[in-house]
Amino acid sequence: MTDYHALEQSLKALLAGTPYPLAVLANGAAFLYEVLPDLNWAGFYLRETSPRGESLLALGPFQGKPACVEIPWGKGVCGTAAALDSPQLVPDVHAFPGHIACDAASASELVIPLHDGQGALYGVLDLDSPRPGRFTEADLAGISRLARVLEEALFSKGL
Ligand code: SME
Secondary structure, eight states: OOOHHHHHHHHHHHHTTOOOHHHHHHHHHHHHHHHSSSOSEEEEEEEEEOTTSOEEEEEEEEEESOOOSEEETTOHHHHHHHHHTSOEEESOGGGSTTOOOSSTTOOEEEEEEEEOTTSOEEEEEEEEESSTTOOOHHHHHHHHHHHHHHHHHHHSSOO
16 A cells, blocks of 8 residues: 555655746656556646647656647546546546547556646646556545645745
8 A cells, every 4th residue: 555645745845945846847757656656657737728729738747658748628538637627537548538548558547637826727647557447546535635735836835
């Protein structure tokens, strides 16, 4: 069992005093990829506006194989999490309608929305695993706590 309380403390310590959003996201992705077992991708997709004025998700800092640069709002697991503003725990990505396969090795996925200081959707945290059913409800709860630490580091006046 992953000790999410210990990871929360470690992540807070890592990000304390980091005022640069890109550095928070870069170290956040590196930390999650390092400490969580059985991942093949860990990183962020951030809300951007297309030249036509539509919201989309654009690739942010990550660890793993190079990935899709743009994800349309509402598409794939990440776009669904963003559009519904709701975490997506997907035990079998091949059974998810419209799943976007950036790495053919991915079998299961957990996506958690991130919000800015006003509560607006800022982006999503995306974790992929080569193991089917890698993420449990306990992982969702624990990783949601880590996502809150990232939001605080990004949008509060420091941890
Ligand atoms: N599988 C994701 C796309 C992002 S990559 O896995 C890094 C999705 O369906 O949204």
